[in-house]
Amino acid sequence: MFPAAFDYIRAHSAEEALAALAQHGAEARILAGGQSLIPAMRLRLARPAVLVDLGGVKDLGYLREEGGDLRVGAMTRDVTLERDANVRARYSLLTDTGAVIADPVVRCLGTVVGSLCHGDPSGDWGAAALASRAVMVARSASGERLIPIDEFLVDSFQTSLEEGELAVEVRFPTPDGRTHGSYQKIERKVGDYATAAAAVQITLGDDGRVTHAGVALTAAGPRPVRVDAAEKLLLGQLLTEDVIRAASEEARIVSDPFADTRGSVEYKKDMARVLVARGLRASAARLGTGVTA
């Protein structure tokens, strides 16, 4: 399997990358970790005329907390989050997500921002970003803009990035001590995309009632799906088994997957329900509140 011919530009800074994008317009594609783009090129499903490689842009490879957010640079690989003690201790949703993406080899190369830019409704970072209310930072010749993740993820393999724009960072709000989450995924084997998956993040008030809820689904529609109804239903509630059941049923209803070799619509919808329930139970356990029946 050999890609069609292409030109290759190795950028050494975001500015160089932007210049290359400006020069080649729609012909050009950014290459980050290459774990989605290169397989697609090898199968000749993608045929960019020019690749602009961010591999040499060292100063986009960072992970730091600033301004109440975890800031993840465009060249920060999945594995960096996976190995970061602070992320592991406090960002349970991101930690769970990072552990089930592809396999360790892919995670050493693939980037969080690249995955979000890819816009694959089966990509795991999308739902995790929705549930944690992430914000994308896009840069162009005219400057930077912040794009809330709900606006960033437009459709299958389509984001709100404009031609000539580069995603430089994604920001995940830093959870306070009363916030935890969970990512639950069913996959046929390691390295497979989700048959169904759910991202959940919950903040509890002092009275044990939900003050913030993030619930989102992977592979459940043309783009990662926020389960609004479940989030609304959870607000102000104690995490009882009844509440969990009701919220997870909303996930089943809103899930709109397509049938493929991974499963039927009916199965995937039901798994959305099962996984949201499991995610809520796991979050509750992490928050130290046993679920009451």
Add this chain to the structure above:
Amino acid sequence: MSIETDATNNAGPQTLTMGKGMKRKEDPRFLTGNGNYVDDMRLPGMLYMAIVHSPYPHANIKGIDKAAALAVPGVKAVITGEDLVAASLAWLPTFHGFDKQMVLAVGKVLFQHQEVAAVFAETREAARDAAELVDVDYEPLDPVISPFDSMKDEVILRDDREDKTNHIYHWDSGDRDGTQAALDDSEVVVTERIYAPRCHPAPLEPCGCVAQFDAMGRLHFWVTSQAPHVYRTAISLVTGIPEDKIRVISPDIGGGFGNKVPVYPGYVCAIVGALILKTPVKWIETRTENLTTTGFARDYHMDVTIGAKKDGTVTALKVKTVADHGAFDAAADPSKYPAGMFGVVTGSYQFPVAFAELDAYFTNKAPGGVAYRCSFRVTEASYAIERGMDILAQKLTMDPAELRRKNFVRKDQFPYDSALGFTYDSGDYEGTMDKALNQIGYAELRREQAEKRARGEYMGIGISTFTEVVGAGPSKHFDILGIKMFDSAEIRIHPTGTGIIRTGTKSQGQGHETTWAQIVAEELGLDPQNLLVEEGDTDTAPYGLGTYASRSTPVAGAALALAARRVREKARKVAAHLLEAAAEDIEWVDHKFQVMGAPSRSVTMKEVAFAAYTNPGEGNEPGLEASLYYDPPNMTFPHGAYIAVVDVDAETGEVKVRRFLAIDDCGTVINPMIVEGQVHGGLTEGFAIAFMQEIPYDEQGNNMAPNFMEYLIPTSVEAPVWETGSTVTPSPHHPIGAKGVGESPNVGSPAAFVNAVMDALAPLGVTHIDMPLTREKVWRAIRDAQAAAASD
């Protein structure tokens, strides 16, 4: 000598290397990335070939325009089916002998991804680019995907054939009327349609070749072949090139599993390209080409019916199979065995009467039906009977182990004539099963299961006590293209007591370089580290039928042991000369020659070897070598008892294989480490087949698993931890008592997994789910059963 000794192995007679886990001699080369595969071949002026594949499963070809492809820089030629017709090379005989196969499509395409044209170019990339530009004008036709539709003969797929039917052949074995009568009289009868899904051997290295004609017009053909000599003869028969003008070389092979037995269209195209372009041609498949065009396995729909008495004694077995062979009958079975060794379907049990029949049909799917790590349809047969026995146990509410015990062929009944005509050589089915039951703690597991069931949890225990038939085969029954299925060995001992061993088989990862050296070392008292094993070059290796069907140790291994004994007989005469005694007075004791009754007067084989070249003694032939062709008197019948323990998540349908124990009996064990490795690999494949692997086609005839994103290969994360063990019941007719083991785990394990899941779901009344047991299928079975229970 650097033979590794195993201090714990002090049972039985003293051996040099036999039964010891000597490290594999070939591994340093592989582990350091220095294997030499077909794709490593680079010849001056070599061109690359790429194949154009059909996007349609069934279509007329109205025309092919090569112009755009030929215009790509570096492209040298494009050939199509019509070009091959002109050279009388458009069709290829299949090994099976019932059919022929298109090399490049002529007139129409019959399966998605079928080979339509071949492009030759200076680089791989140019060949690919040009392949995309070959403009084929297709007129799509409705595809016939199911053999149950195909059998209606509403659309005749193969208008090239004289018989205007999609039916390829009928095969049967056993007593049709007697079986029906016995079933009619049986107190209990169970019947189930059991599907062995279409799967693919998917060797890590795909198929490929390099074809070169030398200045003298001789063809040198490097190819990923499990049977290089058969290829040489087949190429000669197809192309008309005299066989002496063909040299086939199988270098290191990265896994075969039956996929590298058939001759594929790409090979013929590469040879044609090398001939017309007068320069070497390389063709290496892509993963998708391997999965979509080369030999698949299984695809048997089996109606299994078992009769029994109320106490569980089986009375009769009937199996009626519909086989889907795809567009061409390219199954690589021995000529007289269109359904392979399916007759072993009576398994380990005493069926007084049995009948098996099979009808094979064409469909618009890829051709094949290869023996994927099994001795020709043995996996299908073993799966059918082991599944069937569990369905019977469930019906009788009998413990599946006890049902098996009641019906086993007993140890004292061997040689045993099965109802379908095999003579089982030896076995101890009950002993092997008991060892497995004890080792896994069967009674305790059943107690745990009862507790879990009371709590509404789904835990299952699955048993498979399979019998295989391997080592094809005796010449009176077995041939491929008329060539009898013997195998051969040649041993040359050098003056310094080292040597070279050649056989007609071809390792693809099985470890022949080690095992063969161990056999010869044991027979001759030499160091296995200094016995070089060479296979795969038809110019040097003796003629043999190759490695598949677990035949290497039963056939070539026997040839080796007997050839070594021939060497020993020659050596005895030289030893007699050295010891100044009569040859009749020389005995072979403790791996050296000694004068009978005078143990102090002895010589080693090493000393004899030197003398064979320097001082052979008057009247003795100098040198020390022998070759031997071995025609096995019977097949060998390895067996095993496998037990799987699973937990099923009723909410998601997920199955966790908590434990898996495999007790194998492959007769004499040559190298237990290699045997264990083979068992681990085969079990992992069996696990994949049971839970995740299938080549499904949608209704439009699209192949739905054309790459490893869809055709799933389990990793160490998914695969259970394998527990293994063995019992040893030597084959009475094999010179060293060995039976072959490479395939047992693939043959025996699928039923153990499925039986375990069905055992877990038994309280719900679920009797059978077809493989692969995906989460959804398990989930659906549970949900449907619960819904049915609720509506009662």
